[in-house]
Amino acid sequence: MKKVMIGEHIVKSFGEGDEKHHVLDGVSAYINEGEFVAVMGPSGSGKSTLLFALSGTDVVDDGKVVFDGRDLTTASENELADIRRTQMGFVFQQPTMLNNLNILDNIILPSLRDNRKNVANITAKARTLMKRVGIAELEKRDITQVSGGQLQRAGICRALMNNPRIIFGDEPTGALNSTSAQEMMDLFSEINAEGTAVMLVTHDANVAARTERIMFMRDGSIVSELQLPKYDGTDMEGRIEHVTVKMREIGI
Ligand SMILES: Nc1ncnc2c1ncn2[C@@H]1O[C@H](COP(=O)(O)OP(=O)(O)OP(=O)(O)O)[C@@H](O)[C@H]1O
Numbered sequence: 001m002k003k004v005m006i007g008e009h010i011v012k013s014f015g016e017g018d019e020k021h022h023v024l025d026g027v028s029a030y031i032n033e034g035e036f037v038a039v040m041g042p043s044g045s046g047k048s049t050l051l052f053a054l055s056g057t058d059v060v061d062d063g064k065v066v067f068d069g070r071d072l073t074t075a076s077e078n079e080l081a082d083i084r085r086t087q088m089g090f091v092f093q094q095p096t097m098l099n100n101l102n103i104l105d106n107i108i109l110p111s112l113r114d115n116r117k118n119v120a121n122i123t124a125k126a127r128t129l130m131k132r133v134g135i136a137e138l139e140k141r142d143i144t145q146v147s148g149g150q151l152q153r154a155g156i157c158r159a160l161m162n163n164p165r166i167i168f169g170d171e172p173t174g175a176l177n178s179t180s181a182q183e184m185m186d187l188f189s190e191i192n193a194e195g196t197a198v199m200l201v202t203h204d205a206n207v208a209a210r211t212e213r214i215m216f217m218r219d220g221s222i223v224s225e226l227q228l229p230k231y232d233g234t235d236m237e238g239r240i241e242h243v244t245v246k247m248r249e250i251g252i
Helices: 047-054 077-087 103-114 116-132 148-160 178-193 236-249
Strands: 003-014 021-032 036-040 062-067 088-092 166-170 197-201 213-218 221-227
Touching (some): 021 197, 021 221, 077 088, 077 103, 116 148
Parallel strands (some): 166 197
16 A cells, blocks of 8 residues: 655654653654544644644654655755645644634635635635534634534635645644534545545544554654544444454553
8 A cells, every 4th residue: 555654763852961851762654545543642642733834844863754655754954844834734732823813714724825726726625624514604703602502613614625645733632522522523534535545643432433543652762553444434433442452452
């Protein structure tokens, strides 16, 4: 199977001298084309740092990060920014949206940077996505006038605007109630079923159980993996049980 993302022996530390903290300790990880993966592990084990390293958001100290055949560790800042903006999508626990723009404008803003002349098409695409995720009627609302779940859906729309090869989510359901979280996971499953690879960092067994491969981290290393069949809407209880057994096994 073709790998869209490969990290080889990634080393990342923060701080200097006695204060130096090795967070990623030579981690190797990959994501197949169209794969749905999760990263779990105790707080501070390096999950988010791995996500930022693989997505070229953070510079690594050592190792290689190859996206679609391109080594991101040798790319210029501009190239990296281009790749992130045009081929990757990001969804965080708290969407980073601008207060002075309405929901629609927040969704289209990053795409306008690439193509200012195409406002009509970009807006039409955003509206199609908003309709799809059930927030079509909220386009004029301020970001403070919608619920957390609705704002996350807007974040998904923004992440999908450029038809990314891969979506990275850092605790994307972490601030949502269980119904909104489930709806969000339905969306990720749909997006993945259309061929987009998805990598989610999560503490939640219900979220991880939706994916097909879970990497478990501890102290800056991947210590174990769990493979699950692609989610087809059935046996959620069995999947969650597999995940929780594994979590217990490695002491999360
Ligand atoms: N920018 C930074 N500067 C200094 N230390 C950092 C920085 N980012 C992360 N760290 C440290 O690196 C370690 C790993 O952080 P990371 O956020 O990757 O862990 P995590 O597994 O995602 O944790 P959590 O589940 O709590 O979000 C932590 O000890 C954290 O304090």
